[in-house]
Amino acid sequence: MSGEATSGNSPQSLVIVVPSAKPDVWQSLRHALDDESTVRVILDRRVRDRRILTDIRDPERRRADRRRRSDMQAELGTGRWISTPCAPGSIDVRDPDARAILFLCCSHHVVPCQRCQDTYRLGWLRRADAGSFACPLCGSDLTPTVVAHARACRYWANHSPVEAATA
Numbered sequence: 001m002s003g004e005a006t007s008g009n010s011p012q013s014l015v016i017v018v019p020s021a022k023p024d025v026w027q028s029l030r031h032a033l034d035d036e037s038t039v040r041v042i043l044d045r046r047v048r049d050r051r052i053l054t055d056i057r058d059p060e061r062r063r064a065d066r067r068r069r070s071d072m073q074a075e076l077g078t079g080r081w082i083s084t085p086c087a088p089g090s091i092d093v094r095d096p097d098a099r100a101i102l103f104l105c106c107s108h109h110v111v112p113c114q115r116c117q118d119t120y121r122l123g124w125l126r127r128a129d130a131g132s133f134a135c136p137l138c139g140s141d142l143t144p145t146v147v148a149h150a151r152a153c154r155y156w157a158n159h160s161p162v163e164a165a166t167a
Helices: 023-032 072-077 096-104 143-152
Strands: 014-018 039-043 082-085 110-113 118-121 126-129 132-134
Touching: 014 023, 014 110, 014 143, 023 039, 072 082, 082 143, 096 143, 110 143, 132 143
Parallel strands: 014 039
Antiparallel strands: 014 082, 110 118, 126 132
């Protein structure tokens, strides 16, 4: 994986944004996620906030902030990378077929934990309960990241899992 784009027509599961001041972390994540062609690792290219009003007379045209996560700038500002799931939809991870695919086919695939800033193989994640996956180090819920991986993983391509909200 080049780190700048995903290969072919494969869907993206995650985008990981690394602060521009940390190119060594960017390289490390690219290396750790090299086998994950659905994960895109990019350097933050923003230099400043473009939404700062330069002239009081120019009204703001945007109605609201379109960024999905308001804490993104704060995380990047402190030198921490962020991960954002991209794959739409949900997968019921309590479904026996879904659990079997994750265990048999995806246990060697890697997912990141933003809270502890590390990557883990899916097989290393402990089950907090029947429908969630916990980080082995910090215990944060990695279920949205696991679901995003499953939605884009090649082993799910010919599988039509039961779509249900995982509450």
